[in-house]
Amino acid sequence: MATHTPRRHGGVFDVLQEWITTVDHKKIGLMYIGYALIFLVVAGAEALLMRVQLAVPNNHFVSPQTFNRLFTMHGTTMVFFVGMPILFGFGNYLIPLMIGARDMAFPRLNAFSFWISAFGGFLLYFSYLAGSGLYGAGTAPDVGWFAYAPLTSRVFSPGHSTDYWTLSVLLSGVGSIGTALNIVATALTMRCPGMKLSRMPLLVWLYVVTSCIAFIAVSPLTAAQIMLVIDRYLGGHFFDTQAGGSAVLWMHFFWIFGHPEVYILVLPAFAFANEIIPVFSRKAIFGYPAMVAATVAIGFISMGVWAHHMFTVGLGPEANAFFTFSTMVIAVPTGIKIFNWLATMWGGSIRFATPMIFSIGFLFQFLIAGLTGVMLAASPFDWQLGNSYFVVAHFHYVLVGAILFMIFAAFYFWYPKITGRMMSETLGKWHFWLFVIGFHMTFDFMHVPGLLGMPRRIYTYEADRGWGGWNMIVSIGAIFQTAATLIFVYNLIRSYYKGEEAGPDPWDAWTLEWSTSSPPPSYNFAEIPTVHSRRPLWDLKHPDDPDTNYE
Amino acid sequence: MVVSMNSGMVDRFFANFDQQAGFEHGVRRLHATQMLATVFDPSSTNIFAPKGTPAQSILGLSVLVLGICAGIFLIVAGLLLYTIIRYRSRPGDENHEPAQIYGSNQVELSWTVIPILIIVALFLASARVIFVTQKIPKPATALDVVVIGHQFWWEYRYPKLGIVTANELHVPVSESTHPTPTYLTMSSADTDHSFWVPRLAGKTDLIPNKVNTMWIDPEQAGLYLGQCAQYCGVQHAKMLIRVYADTPEQFSAWVAAQQHVALQVPSAAAGREVFLHNACVNCHTVSGTEARGIFGPDLSHVASRATIASGSVPNTPENLRAFINNPSDIKPGVLMPAMHLNDHDLDAVTQYLSTLR
Numbered sequence: 083m084a085t086h087t088p089r090r091h092g093g094v095f096d097v098l099q100e101w102i103t104t105v106d107h108k109k110i111g112l113m114y115i116g117y118a119l120i121f122l123v124v125a126g127a128e129a130l131l132m133r134v135q136l137a138v139p140n141n142h143f144v145s146p147q148t149f150n151r152l153f154t155m156h157g158t159t160m161v162f163f164v165g166m167p168i169l170f171g172f173g174n175y176l177i178p179l180m181i182g183a184r185d186m187a188f189p190r191l192n193a194f195s196f197w198i199s200a201f202g203g204f205l206l207y208f209s210y211l212a213g214s215g216l217y218g219a220g221t222a223p224d225v226g227w228f229a230y231a232p233l234t235s236r237v238f239s240p241g242h243s244t245d246y247w248t249l250s251v252l253l254s255g256v257g258s259i260g261t262a263l264n265i266v267a268t269a270l271t272m273r274c275p276g277m278k279l280s281r282m283p284l285l286v287w288l289y290v291v292t293s294c295i296a297f298i299a300v301s302p303l304t305a306a307q308i309m310l311v312i313d314r315y316l317g318g319h320f321f322d323t324q325a326g327g328s329a330v331l332w333m334h335f336f337w338i339f340g341h342p343e344v345y346i347l348v349l350p351a352f353a354f355a356n357e358i359i360p361v362f363s364r365k366a367i368f369g370y371p372a373m374v375a376a377t378v379a380i381g382f383i384s385m386g387v388w389a390h391h392m393f394t395v396g397l398g399p400e401a402n403a404f405f406t407f408s409t410m411v412i413a414v415p416t417g418i419k420i421f422n423w424l425a426t427m428w429g430g431s432i433r434f435a436t437p438m439i440f441s442i443g444f445l446f447q448f449l450i451a452g453l454t455g456v457m458l459a460a461s462p463f464d465w466q467l468g469n470s471y472f473v474v475a476h477f478h479y480v481l482v483g484a485i486l487f488m489i490f491a492a493f494y495f496w497y498p499k500i501t502g503r504m505m506s507e508t509l510g511k512w513h514f515w516l517f518v519i520g521f522h523m524t525f526d527f528m529h530v531p532g533l534l535g536m537p538r539r540i541y542t543y544e545a546d547r548g549w550g551g552w553n554m555i556v557s558i559g560a561i562f563q564t565a566a567t568l569i570f571v572y573n574l575i576r577s578y579y580k581g582e583e584a585g586p587d588p589w590d591a592w593t594l595e596w597s598t599s600s601p602p603p604s605y606n607f608a609e610i611p612t613v614h615s616r617r618p619l620w621d622l623k624h625p626d627d628p629d630t631n632y633e
Numbered sequence: 634m635v636v637s638m639n640s641g642m643v644d645r646f647f648a649n650f651d652q653q654a655g656f657e658h659g660v661r662r663l664h665a666t667q668m669l670a671t672v673f674d675p676s677s678t679n680i681f682a683p684k685g686t687p688a689q690s691i692l693g694l695s696v697l698v699l700g701i702c703a704g705i706f707l708i709v710a711g712l713l714l715y716t717i718i719r720y721r722s723r724p725g726d727e728n729h730e731p732a733q734i735y736g737s738n739q740v741e742l743s744w745t746v747i748p749i750l751i752i753v754a755l756f757l758a759s760a761r762v763i764f765v766t767q768k769i770p771k772p773a774t775a776l777d778v779v780v781i782g783h784q785f786w787w788e789y790r791y792p793k794l795g796i797v798t799a800n801e802l803h804v805p806v807s808e809s810t811h812p813t814p815t816y817l818t819m820s821s822a823d824t825d826h827s828f829w830v831p832r833l834a835g836k837t838d839l840i841p842n843k844v845n846t847m848w849i850d851p852e853q854a855g856l857y858l859g860q861c862a863q864y865c866g867v868q869h870a871k872m873l874i875r876v877y878a879d880t881p882e883q884f885s886a887w888v889a890a891q892q893h894v895a896l897q898v899p900s901a902a903a904g905r906e907v908f909l910h911n912a913c914v915n916c917h918t919v920s921g922t923e924a925r926g927i928f929g930p931d932l933s934h935v936a937s938r939a940t941i942a943s944g945s946v947p948n949t950p951e952n953l954r955a956f957i958n959n960p961s962d963i964k965p966g967v968l969m970p971a972m973h974l975n976d977h978d979l980d981a982v983t984q985y986l987s988t989l990r
Binding site for chain 1: 694712736737745752759763784829831838846858861870
């Protein structure tokens with residue numbers, strides 16, 4: 083870009099100022115991703131400490147108080163300060179590029195949303211220094227990531243640790259709603275000429291649905307945090323059971339956020355799969371309209387399943403039956419997605435580059451996660467398995483086996499676009515295989531202690547229950563995952579300096595982001611493109627047989 | 634009577650599953666013919682070793698759901714594996730792209746309709762167990778127990794028998810010829826808890842300001858273990874559950890012993906004085922004395938219990954003494970404060986509590 087202001091080089095403060103004041107969607111996207119990666123390492127370390135503690139029965143590696151803080155911080159961090167920002171980061175970076183736009187619809191709102199979310203994350207961890215306020219010794223929140231009432235009332239949670247949790251989740255919620263608004267506005271109003279909604283890349287479609295879920299789901303959570311603050315400091319009694327408040331009310335508020343949240347996190351992972359699987363199968367996505375319809379169906383149904391987290395609360399047989407049904411129904415659109423990915427690969431010419439092998443791992447693992455979800459949806463089965471390690475294994479299968487695998491795939495796939503350099507395939511394969519081994523050691527075997535009666539959130543357990551050996555395997559798996567993650571981080575850094583030059587389109591892909599240089603200029607496209615089909619680059623590469631003939 | 638009719642329903646329900654799940658059939662035959670010979674491992678909390686009707690109905694459904702899900706997994710994973718191997722890129726493929734196929738409505742329809750049918754079947758099977766377990770009238774022969782969750786222990790009240798005890802629940806065995814299920818009416822004194830004894834039934838939460846119910850009917854005498862399954866604070870992990878299923882004779886004897894006023898053994902008079910003149914009485918009850926506290930477990934018959942601190946350690950004089958001296962040594966985060974008694978008083982009060990059979 084030709085610029086007439088003199089360029090200043092090298093000054094740390096200049097670089098800092100540039101990033102802090104930026105409203106460029108790509109820089110904001112990268113800040114989201116970098117910030118999430120830092121928290122991924124922190125929350126991963128917390129998980130590792132918990133696995134050391136649980137490896138053998140009656141362990142004294144950490145105190146019960148410390149353990150309770152570890153699982154609270156691990157869960158809160160992973161959901162609000164790793165999952166949400168990393169997915170919003172990719173969305174921010176990719177959506178304008180994929181729809182042929184120069185930025186998001188509201189660049190300043192974008193920056194605001196990032197910084198308010200980032201502030202929330204720092205506030206959460208500041209609690210380690212300042213949690214107990216007047217007592218002088220800091221402590222982090224220890225109420226669990228869903229912070230059930232009345233444990234959060236001042237009677238049971240004196241000091242300020244719960245306030246740090248509440249306020250950081252509140253701020254994260256404000257940021258999430260801002261970004262969701264921005265994504266919907268961008269997708270609806272900023273598409274390049276020719277890009278009808280029916281030609282919009284599936285990734286963008288899925289981000290739109292995710293964002294719509296976020297509007298509806300994050301708002302009650304944010305409201306509930308305000309109600310909790312009112313309870314704690316202004317004499318309210320919403321959740322104060324000692325004054326006639328309702329503990330179950332909090333559960334409803336939390337899970338009407340909490341379950342759609344799973345889809346807020348998993349739809350972007352599906353979105354990555356929708357872009358990556360076709361490119362490496364060398365085929366167009368199978369059933370584009372069905373994929374959009376299934377996504378919208380998931381969005382709607384996800385709003386009506388929250389009480390499957392509450393099958394043991396005593397809602398009565400009628401409510402249990404209803405939520406059993408609604409929860410099972412969501413398996414239908416989810417199944418449609420798996421079958422469409424399968425059909426996309428069917429008849430293709432599958433190339434096993436690192437992004438694709440992570441996607442294949444995702445397909446198998448998401449299949450298992452979905453099936454254990456159906457088991458838990460059968461509410462009588464859930465009366466046994468709810469709040470046991472079976473549930474912990476199930477949702478980690480979703481969050482790690484599906485979502486994190488697709489996030490890794492997305493890194494390997496779009497890193498060349500973002501940096502202009504390829505990531506090392508050799509290190510990528512090491513990363514994949516070590517992570518797969520570790521993942522299955524940890525999360526396959528974690529189902530078993532749940533079936534044997536081990537509840538979650540216990541800092542230690544009795545030696546005679548037969549849980550010890552299983553927990554040892556689970557903990558050993560965590561070491562493999564740690565090693566694999568370190569290889570991944572090393573690959574990210576090394577490839578930035580030593581990676582092969584990528585060029586604009588290293589994967590021979592078909593969507594608009596591959597039509598501009600790598601990394602893209604700040605204005606994305608020198609000339610706003612015009613498209614005639616869902617795969618504009620396919621049309622350019624195959625003028626004899628363009629997609630426009632078939633849509 | 635209602636329960637026996639109901640167990641008939643449950644049997645028919647199982648008969649349906651038997652056709653689909655031979656494994657389940659094997660389990661039931663074993664149960665019917667070899668009940669006495671079955672090895673009873675008291676430390677087990679395995680959901681696949683049920684010893685009561687609710688846990689058994691759940692297992693029946695679980696086996697069905699597991700079977701269907703395993704079938705789906707094998708088919709879909711097999712297809713995935715086949716596709717990945719069959720359609721892998723081969724040398725020479727770089728030069729041309731495979732045929733582009735954009736979709737097919739017929740195919741989409743088939744993989745929409747088949748899952749819907751499976752789901753309707755699974756839902757009906759689940760709904761049946763939900764209603765069989767949660768919506769049956771209480772028989773007249775049922776025993777009533779009120780369960781109150783506390784940070785971090787269990788209070789059990791038998792309103793019709795005038796018994797209050799803690800942490801170790803005694804219930805009669807329920808024989809199929811003469812069912813005597815136990816109905817638990819549950820709430821919490823502080824935060825949320827959850828009552829989970831996997832071999833008897835699924836879990837039910839104890840929530841302050843809300844009353845829940847569940848029932849258990851252990852079919853074999855013995856000890857059943859479980860623990861709190863809803864995070865309730867620092868010592869959630871050591872809020873263990875012990876359910877003793879007694880034979881009718883054992884149960885009557887236990888009831889008679891618990892209904893007695895706490896013993897006043899003359900040799901323990903000194904310890905009783907220590908107990909009654911310290912803060913112990915603010916939180917604990919010993920029947921027949923001025924000790925009427927309700928924040929901690931009722932100690933009228935504490936020596937009849939096998940464990941202390943909600944199942945944390947065996948009820949030996951050494952453990953009891955150590956616990957009274959500083960409860961957090963045994964159970965960090967427990968709400969009972971260290972009593973700062975001198976050695977003499979500590980010995981005396983330990984001896985006194987050991988006489989409260």
